[in-house]
Amino acid sequence: LNFSDITVDLLDKLQSLQPFGRENEEPKFCTKNVLVATSKIIGKTSNTVKLTLQQDCDFADAIGFNAVKDKFVSVNEENIDLVYTLSYNYFRGNRTIQLTLVDVKKHEK
Numbered sequence: 001l002n003f004s005d006i007t008v009d010l011l012d013k014l015q016s017l018q019p020f021g022r023e024n025e026e027p028k029f030c031t032k033n034v035l036v037a038t039s040k041i042i043g044k045t046s047n048t049v050k051l052t053l054q055q056d057c058d059f060a061d062a063i064g065f066n067a068v069k070d071k072f073v074s075v076n077e078e079n080i081d082l083v084y085t086l087s088y089n090y091f092r093g094n095r096t097i098q099l100t101l102v103d104v105k106k107h108e109k
Contacts, residue, residue: 028084029085036077083102
């Protein structure tokens with residue numbers, strides 16, 4: 001999935017497929033060769049990575065927890081391939097689209 005295809009309309013359509021669970025898994029997407037514009041370790045126990053990602057001229061915010069955070073830190077590359085789910089992030093009255101990382105790896109050319 002290209003970042004340019006990630007829109008409010010797409011996410012609203014995906015949310016209409018809820019509830020997600022064992023027999024109705026949440027859709028996962030893959031984007032390859034993504035530039036990590038910024039990364040920051042956050043959380044009380046430093047178990048979360050917050051990223052700003054770039055694909056061409058499009059940016060996306062992403063978050064990864066626990067094992068994904070550890071995998072990202074060990075990859076520590078500028079360009080990565082990622083698998084993620086999409087959701088809304090609500091913060092201080094603002095709604096933005098956020099990628100929740102399921103897996104990351106170094107992009108291989």
